[in-house]
Amino acid sequence: MESIAPLWLWGVFVAFVLVALFVDFVVLSKQGAHEVGVREALYWSLAWVAVSLVFNALFWWAIKDTTGSVEVANEKALEFLTGYLIEKSLAVDNIFVFLLIFTYFAVPPTFQKRVLMIGILGAIVLRTIMILVGAWLLDQFHWILYVFGAFLILTGVKMWIGADSESNLDDNPALKLLRRIMPVSKEYDGEKFWTVENGKKIATPLLMVIALVAMTDVIFAVDSIPAIFAITKDPFIVLTSNVFAILGLRAMFFLLQAAASRFHLLNYGLAVILVFIGTKMMLIDIFKIPVSVSLGVVMGVLAITMVWSAKTAPNT
Template identity: 60%
Template sequence: MTTIGSPTMWALFGLFVLLALAVDFFALSRQGAHRVSMREAGIWSLIWVAVSFVFVAWLWWSLGGLDGDAAARSLANAKAVEFITGYLIEKALAVDNVFVFLMIFTYFAVPPEFQKRVLMIGVLGALLLRAVMILVGAWLIAQFHWILYVFGAFLLFTGIKMWWAAGQEPDLEANPALKWLRRRIRIAPDYDGEKFIIVAQGLRMATPLAIVVLLIGIVDLVFAVDSIPAIFAITTDPFIVLTSNVFAILGLRAMYFLLAGVHERFHLLSYGLAVVLAFIGIKMLIIDLYKIPVLWSLSVTAAILVVTMLLSLYIPPRGKGGGAYPFAGKGQPESGDKT
């Protein structure tokens, strides 16, 4: 696998991620369960975006973008654009994660003060999962070039499917993962603080919060299957793929609390994400006929997202029915099922 990542760069990046997670967990333990305000979410979102651009500036400088020769400057510029494009795509696709997280939290009536811990665990799981999938994907592409065509076809199909599903109210009650969990796990009817497992009437039960964590993990897996092939259309360098993914995911928790209250205002964004996925899929399918420059990919992706967000502000959403579903009484295993 060809990569710009030297052992030193990988080590520094790994140390940064561990430090960021340690600070996050320390802050979480000190604050305890509490409702995250829009101000807190906005500040942390700006911090993570700023840190991401500080990283890409450091990457550009370390590759010789400031004082290197012409070849070094060209490489530095190319890798910086690849990182920013990958980061933007992953950040945009993460918006869909946010909307699904909101649906899960609403369905299970998760108290706002417990959501922060659930998302923290979800972020940690997503980082580990994506690291493994990216390294495996990079190895497969290095060994089998035709895998790019498989990724491209999958993204094109996913984009078309997302377009047709956009605007429809998801039915979590019919979700196969939730049905599978209910058949195999005895679920308590109520929350018990931030506990995941309790003993009630002599029976060991998972709390609704534990089921929410499991569903968040499944959502992370599903979205990783979509988003990781998308960034391989921009670059096959494992260092750029992993770092842009990680920086996008680190700010996911803050972005959730920032967007949770205004998600209806960007109701057309799913259509834009569908077009972005289809565009990237086509880019991968024609890669041996014409290689679309990364800067074009960045421009097209940014333009699509900006246009759909602006249109969302001017075109009112269609009326939607339904609402939050109470969870109590819905979680007991069926007769004869495992506990």
């Protein structure tokens, strides 16, 4: 699992993540439980994008300094940007599921921020493990690329076919599993995860929601992580682009929450992206599609889908 990134850059990345988590869990937690407005969500979304771009600039400089090649630095920085954009776009699908979960469990708006904060922390840990294992498997067994590619194509086709169908949380396997192993109270008890009913300590719905959010993210990671491996096999780029996209997920959730209906056709675009990336992975030993082309396709599909969604939005 060799990476072009120097060792010190791994340390910088860890420092970036620790500072980000400190801001989320310490600084923002002092605000207490409150409903996040669109303006606050917009500011934080822009801040996370800016932080990601700053890190990519540092990554470019580090690769240029290490290899002495501007061309290599440009290529690797473009791989990070493409992977980051793919993760951001696929994360929108996560957000719609999170909205469904919050609605199903009637999570008060003032509690949603904390749920996402803890869910994101769990997602970072679990995705890191999955990425490192995936990188090792690809290093040992090249043919797994074809398995990943076929899986992405099938997932894209399935997403296209079911794009107009309504999601039903009752059919969610993660929820069924949690209900079997975790007795849950019928009412919330503030922001507590545990409460006492009839002298017995049981979980509150808030703990159920956090567990479900984390498990749902892992399920989505099965799609998104192979998608980035189609862009690069460098574990550093795969991990950093994933994590930086996840760090901005909470702010993006609240930003899109108010405009979810305007992106009703986005699943069609995500389906096209998954099929394209899966095809790219299947052809990797025959014809390697340039990263710049992949970035252009992803951006173009997202732009077309968003414009198409805006023009055909139900409330317009």
